[in-house]
Amino acid sequence: MCLVCQLTDVIQATTIKTDRCSLLQANAIELSYLNTKVIADLSIEITPAATNIIIGANGCGKSSLLKTLARVLAPDCGSVTLDGKDIHHSNTRQVAKKLGLLPQGPITPEGLTVRELVSQGRFPHQSLLRQWTREDEKAVAQAMEIADIVQFAQRQVDDLSGGQRQRCWIAMVLAQQTELILLDEPTTFLDLKVQVDLMNLLAKLVHDSGRTLLIVLHDLNLAAAYADKLIMMKNGQIVHHASVEQVFSSANLKQVFDLDVDILTDPRSGRPVCVPRYFSTKQRLETSAIAV
Amino acid sequence: MNSKLEQLKQPEKLSYSLAVIASVAICSLLFMLHLSLGAKPLSYAVLYQSLSSFDNTNFNHMIIHNIRLPRALVAMAVGASLSVAGAIMQGVTRNPLASPSVLGLLAGASFAVVIGLGLFDITSPLYTPWIAALGAATAAILVLAIATAAPGGATTLNLTLSGAAISALLAALISVMQLANEDDFDDLREWLTGSLSGSSLQSFYYIAPIVLLALTVAVLLSRKITVLGMGDEIAKGLGVKTFGLKVQLLLIVIVLTACSVALAGPVGFVGLVIPHVIRFFVGADYRWVIPFCAIIGAAFLLSVDIVARTVISPQEISTGIITAIIGAPLFVYLVKMKLR
Numbered sequence: 001m002c003l004v005c006q007l008t009d010v011i012q013a014t015t016i017k018t019d020r021c022s023l024l025q026a027n028a029i030e031l032s033y034l035n036t037k038v039i040a041d042l043s044i045e046i047t048p049a050a051t052n053i054i055i056g057a058n059g060c061g062k063s064s065l066l067k068t069l070a071r072v073l074a075p076d077c078g079s080v081t082l083d084g085k086d087i088h089h090s091n092t093r094q095v096a097k098k099l100g101l102l103p104q105g106p107i108t109p110e111g112l113t114v115r116e117l118v119s120q121g122r123f124p125h126q127s128l129l130r131q132w133t134r135e136d137e138k139a140v141a142q143a144m145e146i147a148d149i150v151q152f153a154q155r156q157v158d159d160l161s162g163g164q165r166q167r168c169w170i171a172m173v174l175a176q177q178t179e180l181i182l183l184d185e186p187t188t189f190l191d192l193k194v195q196v197d198l199m200n201l202l203a204k205l206v207h208d209s210g211r212t213l214l215i216v217l218h219d220l221n222l223a224a225a226y227a228d229k230l231i232m233m234k235n236g237q238i239v240h241h242a243s244v245e246q247v248f249s250s251a252n253l254k255q256v257f258d259l260d261v262d263i264l265t266d267p268r269s270g271r272p273v274c275v276p277r278y279f280s281t282k283q284r285l286e287t288s289a290i291a292v
Numbered sequence: 293m294n295s296k297l298e299q300l301k302q303p304e305k306l307s308y309s310l311a312v313i314a315s316v317a318i319c320s321l322l323f324m325l326h327l328s329l330g331a332k333p334l335s336y337a338v339l340y341q342s343l344s345s346f347d348n349t350n351f352n353h354m355i356i357h358n359i360r361l362p363r364a365l366v367a368m369a370v371g372a373s374l375s376v377a378g379a380i381m382q383g384v385t386r387n388p389l390a391s392p393s394v395l396g397l398l399a400g401a402s403f404a405v406v407i408g409l410g411l412f413d414i415t416s417p418l419y420t421p422w423i424a425a426l427g428a429a430t431a432a433i434l435v436l437a438i439a440t441a442a443p444g445g446a447t448t449l450n451l452t453l454s455g456a457a458i459s460a461l462l463a464a465l466i467s468v469m470q471l472a473n474e475d476d477f478d479d480l481r482e483w484l485t486g487s488l489s490g491s492s493l494q495s496f497y498y499i500a501p502i503v504l505l506a507l508t509v510a511v512l513l514s515r516k517i518t519v520l521g522m523g524d525e526i527a528k529g530l531g532v533k534t535f536g537l538k539v540q541l542l543l544i545v546i547v548l549t550a551c552s553v554a555l556a557g558p559v560g561f562v563g564l565v566i567p568h569v570i571r572f573f574v575g576a577d578y579r580w581v582i583p584f585c586a587i588i589g590a591a592f593l594l595s596v597d598i599v600a601r602t603v604i605s606p607q608e609i610s611t612g613i614i615t616a617i618i619g620a621p622l623f624v625y626l627v628k629m630k631l632r
Contacts, residue, residue: 101529
């Protein structure tokens with residue numbers, strides 16, 4: 001362990017948490033995969049009771065960051081703390097009561113019904129002595145209601161459409177009843193309508209029950225529309241981290257994605273929308289020349 | 293809300309519990325049938341007498357106690373062990389073709405026993421399960437290593453192929469041992485086809501507690517197997533220590549396979565087919581899959597053994613041969629349906 005990490009550990013140990021909401025922090029973490037640095041000296045504090053969205057180009061380390069924060073990957077150096085306690089050295093089942101994770105492309109076991117799948121979210125709350133209770137029953141019923149999948153309860157998950165299946169997985173994470181929910185590209189491969197429905201559902205969770213969401217998203221406009229805090233990543237580091245209004249600018253998007261965009265404002269929500277410059281000026285001149 | 297809660301209650305739970313009771317009843321019936329049927333059919337009255345007031349001068353009582361009872365008990369232990377081992381392997385690897393026979397564990401265990409007997413002259417039944425376990429573990433690691441090294445990694449196809457390769461190699465080596473030393477291997481020849489004849493209560497009493505322990509641990513871990521089936525990341529997110537769990541489950545699989553090989557030789561296809569049958573009816577919740585596999589696996593091998601003992605009576609066929617005759621077409625069906 002490097003000296004900087006040890007120092008941060010000491011500082012971390014002396015910090016006293018007073019906030020009631022679960023606080024997830026990364027302190028100077030580094031992560032390598034096959035000798036390539038994926039995350040380099042990264043520190044972050046996830047804003048509680050808000051929708052935090054990570055965006056960044058392919059391979060920028062956003063998925064790796066999410067997995068490290070969810071203790072699925074262990075950092076080479078530095079630490080991730082949940083309410084001040086090192087998450088990688090805590091009782092993993094206790095952590096699972098506070099932090100839920102929906103990774104990319106979870107596997108649907110053949111023959112599992114929707115209800116059985118959602119019930120798995122109660123795993124951290126159960127033990128050999130404490131089997132299925134009314135509380136578990138209630139949590140599963142509520143989660144299915146919120147995700148609007150009650151009508152599928154007895155159907156097999158692998159018979160459902162992509163969007164319905166994704167709602168089942170979200171219900172499973174909801175049944176876990178954690179303050180923090182981490183989701184890795186939950187809207188990928190879904191129709192636009194389903195994407196919007198799903199994001200509305202998640203935004204409602206933050207609004208109604210004060211949960212903390214951390215979502216990796218691919219779609220920039222979806223991110224701009226729903227984020228309270230936007231985290232922009234490049235080359236394993238956080239480049240910008242602030243409210244959408246502050247960071248969702250054409251200059252920043254050029255810096256992070258090397259993408260030329262114009263930023264417009266959605267008249268209904270007041271949120272920024274980016275429109276890529278689909279043709280370069282030169283190309284546009286050529287096309288108009290052909291048209292003439 | 294309340295009516296919806298009611299509607300959401302698990303209707304399966306009650307029916308599954310009833311089905312467990314029914315399965316146990318069927319298994320007990322087959323057990324009685326197994327004891328009474330055979331070269332010399334015995335009435336249930338005789339059966340009852342021999343179990344309640346054993347008379348060691350009565351020839352019928354001797355048949356039941358010395359031949360049929362050990363055999364029935366061994367059939368149940370082997371059927372339950374192999375089915376549960378197969379279910380765990382299929383659940384953890386998410387590979388529909390995983391089973392002790394297909395992935396070479398049975399061959400590894402048998403080879404180790406043959407080596408122990410042929411080269412080191414170890415005949416004591418006390419050591420057989422542990423030698424078999426060593427062989428099963430070595431074969432499992434070998435098959436996994438070969439499949440991992442192959443292009444594409446440990447996929448269903450690579451695992452199945454390397455399992456087939458290792459099984460074939462070990463079968464050839466066993467044949468070499470047999471040819472080199474025909475007299476010593478006379479007794480082994482039948483054992484190597486998966487035979488329940490000549491089962492003794494002595495070795496059963498030694499192995500049964502190990503089997504029971506492994507089955508109990510399997511039932512206790514069953515909830516985690518379901519979670520593991522949804523992928524390592526989901527499992528870790530729910531608070532499962534995936535690596536430790538996989539090691540524990542591998543150990544259970546090896547112990548169960550080794551015990552059944554020590555009891556009856558390599559009985560193929562039970563571990564492959566029974567879990568599929570159970571999942572067809574019960575689904576993918578391993579809290580139910582594991583217990584049902586144990587009970588139905590035991591019942592299945594009991595009925596197979598009844599057939600093995602009666603179909604060309606007074607001669608017998610090896611039980612393993614019959615499971616292969618039943619299992620091979622089902623295996624082809626599974627390849628066709630599940631290995632896309």
